[in-house]
Amino acid sequence: QSVLTQPPSASGTPGQRVTISCSGSSSNIGSHNVYWYQQLPGTAPKLLIYRNDQRPSGVPDRFSGGKSGTSASLAISGLQSEDEADYYCAPWDDTLGGPLFGGGTKLTGL
Amino acid sequence: QVQLVQSGAEVKKPGASVQVSCKASGYTFSSHNIHWVRQAPGQGLEWLGWINIGNANTKYSLKFQGRLTITRDTSANTAYMDLSSLRSEDTAIYYCARFHGLYGMDRWGQGTPATVSS
Numbered sequence: 511q512s513v514l515t516q517p518p519s520a521s522g523t524p525g526q527r528v529t530i531s532c533s534g535s536s537s538n539i540g541s542h543n544v545y546w547y548q549q550l551p552g553t554a555p556k557l558l559i560y561r562n563d564q565r566p567s568g569v570p571d572r573f574s575g576g577k578s579g580t581s582a583s584l585a586i587s588g589l590q591s592e593d594e595a596d597y598y599c600a601p602w603d604d605t606l607g608g609p610l611f612g613g614g615t616k617l618t619g620l
Numbered sequence: 621q622v623q624l625v626q627s628g629a630e631v632k633k634p635g636a637s638v639q640v641s642c643k644a645s646g647y648t649f650s651s652h653n654i655h656w657v658r659q660a661p662g663q664g665l666e667w668l669g670w671i672n673i674g675n676a677n678t679k680y681s682l683k684f685q686g687r688l689t690i691t692r693d694t695s696a697n698t699a700y701m702d703l704s705s706l707r708s709e710d711t712a713i714y715y716c717a718r719f720h721g722l723y724g725m726d727r728w729g730q731g732t733p734a735t736v737s738s
Contacts, residue, residue, distance in 0.1 A: 515692065545724040547665075554715055554728040555657075566723060598665055600724070606667065607679050609655065609725065614664040 511604045514535055514612035516598070521619035525586040530615045533597035534580050538610050542602040544582040545609070546575055549596040558597070559584065591620045621645040624716055626728035628633045631735045642716030642733045643697075644697045649650040650674045653719040654699040656690060659713040666712075670719065671699060 523530040546559035557566055559575035562582065566610040574585045581616065582599055596614045603610035627641040642654060655670040669680035671690040680688050689702040699716060714732045717725035 527690065543724075547725070550667075554731050555717075555725075556728070557723060557726045560723045560726070596664075606681060607668060607682060609657075610666045611657075611665040611667060620653075 512603045512610055514538065514599060514601070514610055516612040516615045518613065519616045519618065520619075521617070522586075522589045524589055524591065524620055526589050527585060528617065529591060530597055530617075532582040534582070534599075534601060534610075536580060537605050538601040538603040539577065539582055540580040541604065544575065544577050544599055544601045546573075546582075546584050547600060548551050549598065549614075550592075551595070551600075555598065566601045566602070584603075586617070589620055594618060594620045611615045622727045624718060624727055626714075626716060626729040626732045629662060629733045629735075631737065632706050634707055634736055634738055636706050636736075637708060638734050640701045640714050640716075640734070642699045642701070642729050644699070644718065647718075649697040650694060652721075654690075654692070655717045655719050655725055656701045656717045657717060659715070659726075660709070660712040664677075664711075668714075669704075673699070680714065699734070703734075708736050710734065711736045 543561045547555040549555045562577040563575040571589045576583045581609045598614045599608045599612040623645045625643045640659040650673045656668040671678045692699045716729040720726045
């Protein structure tokens with residue numbers, strides 16, 4: 511059973527930069543694109559980053575994604591209060607046969 | 621605009637089944653697969669399975685094999701998720717999501733809470 515590891519929490523103050531990591535394996539991050547989703551309290555997830563480092567239209571350039579080997583990261587610069595949310599990485603996983611979600615990282619302190 | 625609208629909240633007893641529907645609009649329904657994801661109270665996201673809208677082929681997480689059935693009705697632009705033999709651990713919000721080949725799960729339904737309680 512594959513596992514994606516994210517820190518359960520991250521914190522920052524307005525204007526700061528924070529980075530959220532996502533560690534996987536060769537069956538997921540190592541061989542597939544990584545997607546990131548933002549979930550604001552009480553709402554459905556929203557696509558934030560696709561194909562490792564691409565932003566959908568409407569997503570501010572304060573959000574950036576990266577990938578190296580079997581790890582990925584999401585960086586948020588110029589933190590704003592509306593960034594308080596849960597963030598999930600989700601690459602495809604060969605063992606699962608579908609998208610595998612990380613445990614999620616709750617961003618607080620804003 | 622692209623929309624996925626799900627059916628309303630459900631309350632079921634242990635051992636029963638639940639069906640959640642997901643009606644798509646604003647795009648060609650058969651062009652994109654539909655995935656189902658759930659979120660237990662206070663927990664993270666968990667992938668359940670997906671359906672190829674074009675040919676109705678499905679893929680389920682092994683965890684739900686035998687209990688999960690995903691179908692679609694192309695005439696109604698609607699996908700369905702049926703989960704049987706419900707237990708309390710199945711209490712969750714169930715989401716459908718459109719899977720775009722380039723963007724991943726780029727549109728989500730609003731979520732359907734399902735409570736399993738005796």
